[in-house]
Amino acid sequence: MSLMNAAREVRENAYAPYSKFKVGAAIRSASGVVYTGCNVENVAYPEGTCAEAGAIAAMVAAGETRLTEVTVIADSPSPVPPCGGCRQKLAEFADADVPVVLATTAGARLETTVGDLLPGRFDAGHMTNAS
Ligand code: THU
Numbered sequence: 001m002s003l004m005n006a007a008r009e010v011r012e013n014a015y016a017p018y019s020k021f022k023v024g025a026a027i028r029s030a031s032g033v034v035y036t037g038c039n040v041e042n043v044a045y046p047e048g049t050c051a052e053a054g055a056i057a058a059m060v061a062a063g064e065t066r067l068t069e070v071t072v073i074a075d076s077p078s079p080v081p082p083c084g085g086c087r088q089k090l091a092e093f094a095d096a097d098v099p100v101v102l103a104t105t106a107g108a109r110l111e112t113t114v115g116d117l118l119p120g121r122f123d124a125g126h127m128t129n130a131s
Contacts, residue, residue, distance in 0.1 A: 003027070003071035004103060006034050011051070011073055011105075014038035018045065023074045025051035027059060030066040035059040052086040056093060067093050070114070073103040079110035087118040 001009075003026040011024025016039055023039045037054020052072060059067060070090060074080040079102035082090065090100070096115025103109050 001034060003034060003069055004073070004101070006036050007051075007071045007073045007103070008105070010036035010038050012038075014051065015040045017041060018043070018048075021074060021076075023051035023072065023080060025055040025070070025072045027052075027055045027067045027071075028069040029059050029062075029064040030068055031064060033059075033062070033064070035062065035064075050083060050086050052082055053089055056089055059093070065093055068098060070094070070098065070100040071103065072100070073105060075105045077104070079103055079108055082117060087114075088121065090114050091118050091121045091123070 006026035007024040011022050014022035016022050018041050026034055026036045028034055035055050035058040037051045037058055039049065039051045040054065041048035072080060072082060081102060091114055094114040096113060098114045100112050100114060100117060101109060
């Protein structure tokens with residue numbers, strides 16, 4: 001199944017009673033497997049999780065830690081940009097040139113990369129002791 005169809009399908013399962021904004025995400029891992037996630041909200045609002053976080057959690061739970069492609073879809077007027085936290089989460093498991101497709105259910109499409117979504121990202125190199 002294409003990432004677009006997988007993201008579109010999992011979006012239907014989003015639990016978004018508070019925002020009413022359903023999001024679906026699909027990622028392809030280095031081995032070629034497709035993992036999906038949807039947003040899962042909570043009455044304690046900050047406890048909600050994004051679609052991208054769900055897809056990444058599924059990949060890691062299955063034993064994989066590298067992703068090569070991402071698609072995110074929502075019923076938004078323009079392709080939905082991942083939140084700041086999700087950009088950092090994606091960057092943890094992807095090279096900067098990994099393609100990210102942002103889509104709307106109406107068919108709009110915006111192609112970007114993990115690197116363009118999070119320039120100047122914090123990475124492990126910033127934690128090494130320079131002295
Ligand atoms: N949301 C996502 O799941 N992914 C995004 O890229 C943007 C926002 C969710 C979080 C929340 O459940 C709802 O959309 C409204 O912010």
